[in-house]
Amino acid sequence: MMEPESISAGSGGRLTAAAGAVVLRYLRGAGDFCAYVVSIFQSFRSLRFIRMRSVNAIILNQIVYTGVHALPITFVIAGLLGGVVIIQGMTNLPKFGIEGYFDNLLVIIIARELGPLVTALIVIGRSGSAMSTEIATQKWSREILSLEIAGIDPRLFIVIPRVAASIVSIFCLIIFFDIAAFMGGYVISLTQIYVPVGVFFQNLVFSFSLTDLLSTVIKSLLFGLLVPLISCYYGMMPRSKFEIPIYVSRAVSRTLFIIVVLNAAVSALFYFSWME
Amino acid sequence: MLPLIEFIDVTCAADEPLNGVSFRVARGENALFFGIEGSGLKSIAPLMIGLEESYEGEVRYRGAPTRGLDYLAKLRHKNGIGYLHGDYGLISNMSVEENIALRLEYFSDYSPEEIREITGRMMRELHIYDRRAARPVELTGSQILRTAYGRAAVNDPDLLIIEHALVGHSALDLRSFMDMLRARTAHPDRSVVFITYDPQKFVDFADAFHMLYKGRIVFSGSRSEFLESDNPYLVQFRNVSPEGPMDIP
Numbered sequence: 001m002m003e004p005e006s007i008s009a010g011s012g013g014r015l016t017a018a019a020g021a022v023v024l025r026y027l028r029g030a031g032d033f034c035a036y037v038v039s040i041f042q043s044f045r046s047l048r049f050i051r052m053r054s055v056n057a058i059i060l061n062q063i064v065y066t067g068v069h070a071l072p073i074t075f076v077i078a079g080l081l082g083g084v085v086i087i088q089g090m091t092n093l094p095k096f097g098i099e100g101y102f103d104n105l106l107v108i109i110i111a112r113e114l115g116p117l118v119t120a121l122i123v124i125g126r127s128g129s130a131m132s133t134e135i136a137t138q139k140w141s142r143e144i145l146s147l148e149i150a151g152i153d154p155r156l157f158i159v160i161p162r163v164a165a166s167i168v169s170i171f172c173l174i175i176f177f178d179i180a181a182f183m184g185g186y187v188i189s190l191t192q193i194y195v196p197v198g199v200f201f202q203n204l205v206f207s208f209s210l211t212d213l214l215s216t217v218i219k220s221l222l223f224g225l226l227v228p229l230i231s232c233y234y235g236m237m238p239r240s241k242f243e244i245p246i247y248v249s250r251a252v253s254r255t256l257f258i259i260v261v262l263n264a265a266v267s268a269l270f271y272f273s274w275m276e
Numbered sequence: 277m278l279p280l281i282e283f284i285d286v287t288c289a290a291d292e293p294l295n296g297v298s299f300r301v302a303r304g305e306n307a308l309f310f311g312i313e314g315s316g317l318k319s320i321a322p323l324m325i326g327l328e329e330s331y332e333g334e335v336r337y338r339g340a341p342t343r344g345l346d347y348l349a350k351l352r353h354k355n356g357i358g359y360l361h362g363d364y365g366l367i368s369n370m371s372v373e374e375n376i377a378l379r380l381e382y383f384s385d386y387s388p389e390e391i392r393e394i395t396g397r398m399m400r401e402l403h404i405y406d407r408r409a410a411r412p413v414e415l416t417g418s419q420i421l422r423t424a425y426g427r428a429a430v431n432d433p434d435l436l437i438i439e440h441a442l443v444g445h446s447a448l449d450l451r452s453f454m455d456m457l458r459a460r461t462a463h464p465d466r467s468v469v470f471i472t473y474d475p476q477k478f479v480d481f482a483d484a485f486h487m488l489y490k491g492r493i494v495f496s497g498s499r500s501e502f503l504e505s506d507n508p509y510l511v512q513f514r515n516v517s518p519e520g521p522m523d524i525p
Contacts, residue, residue, distance in 0.1 A: 046351055054381045061369075138368070146365030149325055150379045150427070151355025 036233050043155040058161040066127040067169030074122055074173050075180045078110075081118065082181030083188040085109050090192050103203035110181040111212055113267065116219035119173045120227065120259045123166065124252060128231040131162060132251040135235025136244040144236075159232045167224030174220050215270040222262055230255045277302065278339040280435055280467050281324055287491075288331035292318040295491035296333070301484070303434065306461045306468045308482035310475040312513070312522060316491040317471050321361070321437050324469070326353050337435075355383045358428035362440035364420050366412040366427070372419075373399065373408040376426040384431065398426045403452050418449035425453065429460070436460065439471040457481065475502070487513065489522055 234251035279300035512520025
């Protein structure tokens with residue numbers, strides 16, 4: 001019969017080995033992703049052989065899908081979120097005697113945090129998953145191979161236009177999100193207190209700082225870069241039709257995780273007092 | 277005269293391994309590779325195009341080795357060879373015209389008007405001009421084949437590879453396509469390499485026949501030799517017989 005101590009040592013060893021294997025798997029995955037990003041940069045070497053009009057069409061289509069088609073849902077979500085923030089503000093701020101700070105509350109919560117984050121979530125849900133699925137299907141139906149055998153680098157033709165389109169789309173969507181959220185907040189605030197629209201938006205503008213603007217620009221750049229990169233990376237992975245949903249799901253969950261972590265990191269970088 | 281493409285003792289461990297395969301296809305010659313499933317046929321085209329880079333021996337195109345090409349030279353090499361494969365791989369979100377023009381959009385100095393003109397001419401010859409705005413999902417099987425052929429041949433490559441591409445079409449639908457293929461194979465300066473399980477379909481087009489089995493060439497010969505040789509592998513293949521040197525499960 002095995003001694004209790006050796007059982008414990010054995011299971012501890014197995015646990016360590018299992019944890020080590022998981023860490024190694026993640027490190028290998030991170031290494032593969034980095035190699036993929038490097039190969040995308042290397043594909044710029046064939047940029048001079050590409051006629052920009054063929055790439056422009058892809059960028060334009062992607063902007064229409066990622067940006068323009070996402071506008072209605074972004075407006076609705078932003079308006080409701082702006083309203084909810086104001087409802088919470090109106091019911092809670094008076095308890096602390098700071099009920100005059102609705103504008104600041106909107107800027108702090110909407111413009112700094114919710115705008116970029118929720119916009120990225122919308123883009124991941126709509127376009128990120130669509131990109132992964134589209135590329136995985138193209139790979140399965142050997143469309144990617146067809147590009148390759150035509151001497152066209154699929155990374156340059158597929159990934160880079162989507163990165164460019166996502167950066168533009170996410171930046172514009174964040175601005176639209178903020179505007180819609182402010183409008184939603186204003187409409188809800190009217191039920192409690194009348195503030196002239198000019199005064200409301202003037203206060204909002206005054207509440208904005210250069211840091212807020214810079215943080216939004218950096219977040220939109222980072223999110224615009226990472227959402228298509230990760231989505232395309234996982235889209236290229238499936239080796240059979242059976243694996244397509246597995247990798248699409250992985251693309252969405254990993255992108256979500258990375259975006260939430262990055263959002264927190266950028267906010268900490270910009271707004272922690274020790275950074276000032 | 278330099279062969280257009282040449283394999284010198286090529287061995288590779290791909291899905292379908294090759295074991296010391298050597299052959300040459302002269303400029304203007306049309307070669308046909310055939311055999312049973314798993315014989316190594318699947319590895320021929322990827323090696324010619326440069327998709328498969330892990331092999332021993334040498335693959336030469338226009339006299340120069342294809343191994344060790346830099347990034348841009350590899351892309352140019354792939355762009356210079358036409359390849360029509362059985363999956364066709366038309367880009368689903370592009371129209372017939374855009375699919376055919378794809379190769380000309382890269383590595384060519386044609387103006388957009390010239391590209392439109394060349395693509396238009398190709399679509400007329402293939403009888404798909406009226407479908408130029410259609411997406412692949414809206415095409416019939418033979419229209420997909422013709423579009424894929426148009427894309428492979430639009431830049432008039434000196435080597436065109438046709439791999440298992442004419443399966444599942446009615447002969448009547450393929451009539452005009454076969455006429456076009458016949459004209460191409462008659463061109464003194466252009467070569468077509470056929471890779472197929474059904475060599476009889478192309479017997480009138482090819483000048484040289486190579487049969488593979490277990491990654492080796494077991495028969496090479498001219499059209500008359502292909503039709504008359506008593507090579508036991510060829511006889512077994514021609515007779516569709518389980519009896520012979522090939523182990524048929």
